Amino acid sequence: MILSDGDIRERLAEGDLVVDPLDDPELQIQPSSIDLRLGHEFVTYQTTHVPYIDPEDANTQNEYTNRVEIEEGERFILHPGEFALASTLERIELPPDLVAFVEGRSSLGRLAIVVHATAGLCDPGFEGKITLELSNLGKVPVALHPRMRISQIVVHEMKSEAEVPYGADRGSKYQGQDRPELTRIDQDFADGE
Secondary structure: OOOOOOHHHHHHOOOOOOOHHHHHHHHOOOOOOOEEEEEEEEEEEOOOOOOOOOOOHHHHHHHHHEEEEEOOOOOOOOOOOEEEEEEEEEEOOOOOEEEEEEEEEEEHHHHOEOOOOOEEEEOOOEEEEEEEEEEEEOOOOOEEEOOOOEEEEEEEEEEOOOOOOOHHOOOOOOOOOOOOOOOOOOHHHHHHO
16 A cells, blocks of 8 residues: 555654655655755766676675765756666654655656666665666756655555564664665675675
């Protein structure tokens, strides 16, 4: 079941669903979603000198990524065909009975900006800022402004609570993230997966 605007307000008031800061609830709480804003930090990829990316070797990421902080009032330009990581300004916390799906806003989709390649799910128990996987599918650069509404989460109530929610008990890789995080898929190889 998808939470409506009234359901969202109720769960936020109860305190088990957290979206912080939620500076403008009247604007950000939509009929069936919550708009989230763009943070100030980005991870860019410089791939001209990298022969390949090896998911098993975390060091290859460090060779081709840069962290960029955008000051208030400035903008980040995402060029055609480029990919960058960013995060939401808001930190979210999901209780064991809620799951959230990250979606782009249609207003940005109409500019050919997508906000996630595959990571569109926030598991029950997730706490942190959401890392966004930004791509420009268009033919013209697009300016992205920190604090702009960039994405939305659609919150679903599960039939029952997760028995082992996302978090420390699961060894979850991205729990508590507060900035755009690079992949930690190399840990899968260390675990024998």
